[in-house]
Amino acid sequence: MTVTYKTEEEKERVILVAVDVEDGTDVEDSLDELNELAETAGAVAVGRLIQKREAVHAGTYIGKGKIADLKEMAEQNQADAIVCDDELSPAQITNLQEMLQTKVIDRTVLILDIFAKHAKTSEGKLQVELAQLRYRSSRLAGLGKSLSRLGGGIGTRGPGEKKLEMDRRLIRERIAVLNRRLTEVVQNRDTMRKQRSREQIPVVAIVGYTNAGKSTLLNVLTGAQVLEENKLFATLDPTTRILTMENGQRFLFTDTVGFINKLPHPLIRAFQSTLEEAKYADIILHVADASNPKLDLQRDVVYETLHKLGVENKKIVTAFNKMDCLRESDCQRLRDDRSDAVVHISAKYGRGIAELLQTLEEIANEGLVKIERVFPYEEAGKISRIRELGRLEEEEYREDGIFIRASVPPFLV
Secondary structure, three states: OOOOOOOOOOOEEEEEEEEEOOOOOOHHHHHHHHHHHHHHOOEEEEEEEEEEOOOOEOOOEOOHHHHHHHHHHHHHOOOOEEEEOOOOOHHHHHHHHHHHOOEEEEHHHHHHHHHHHHOOOHHHHHHHHHHHHHHHHOOHHHHOOOHHHOOOOOOOOOOOHHHOOOOHHHHHHHHHHHHHHHHHHHHHHHHHHHHHHHHOOOEEEEEEEOOOOHHHHHHHHHOOOOOOOOOOOOOOOOOEEEEEOOOOOEEEEEEOOOEOOOOOHHHHHHOHHHHOOOOOOOEEEEEEEOOOOOHHHHHHHHHHHHHHOOOOOOEEEEEEEOHHHOOHHHHHHOOOOOOOEEEEOEOOOOEOHHHHHHHHHHHHOOOOEEEEEEEOHHHOHHHHHHHHHOEEEEEEEEOOEEEEEEEEOHHHO
16 A cells, blocks of 8 residues: 655744834834745744834844844744844844854845746846845855855745855856846847837836736736736736737737835846836836735835836826725725826726726827828828827728728827
8 A cells, every 4th residue: 555645845934023113114014024925935934023223233133132032032933044124234144143043034035035936037037146146246245154054945046046155256257147148138128119119009017016916917908828826926027918909909018027115126126127118118007906905005115116217207007906805985995196097907807807998098099089091092101100100000902092090199180
């Protein structure tokens, strides 16, 4: 008789640590999100510690008294690592690891680890490795002794994991190689962007807080078959798909990396070309999780990130998603004064999609005039002008000329 044993990968046990400097930030909410990040990375939180201070301790993040409490908590809970809710300096990491005698990682390392775990395409892997190396290169001086004893688990995963003990010269050389490869990717992306511009197809960039339902919406709209999971940063790699409506109107929808509070600067730099899809889009489609109790905070993070990326003067449509999880009274209160339009949808069940498409179509065609006209063949040059400045929806060659149905600026009528 064959005996089958179920095996599961043993999860790292971590303790979450934060400093409350009373700057208006809800530290408990931030730690709740850090807990979600830890779970996504494959860890389980066995405790949390918050210290109220006027400022973060420059040398050890938390005060020495709390370090003693934290060490005792770690021993009692058999913790494998300490995860801090802010980005730590090399000195803070080194001092904490020496005093606690256990692995210490920060929020940035945790997010980088998740990105390394979820990157699938060559571009995504390049971007993650670049972000990891930039982060580690700035910390080699403080981590020299500790890098070799970190062991496995969170913070050591991904394309760059074999480079932990490289010196600065090797890391600089590797960063230069990655930059060259990503430059080629950016050039290809620019070429495709110019091609889309010539075709006069409105580009809609789907943005939003991570796990708001962007991939689900893209799948519903275009059948893109992007991975859908109820996890933070389930998908990283940008996906662009075309949608042709029944009336001939076409849209290019492009998904972007999800935003999150305290998004690490190395990631913003590494994923710049991907995130800039929003900068060059015609319309921003902001997908917001209406069922999330931290909705207002998440919306603020999205707008702040867009501002950092230089996304200005764009038409914004806010799609409040997951409306199926709300009561009718809650639905009526949802609004966004920073958007040009608001729609209520449930991407999971396909509700509100028709209204969303109608809204996008109205915004895309603002200021354009619909024409249906037959141009004599000797005036065929005018059609190329329509292609350049308007949206050509139908073109048919007839005996008496070329029939055109299009949306054009008023001066072309």
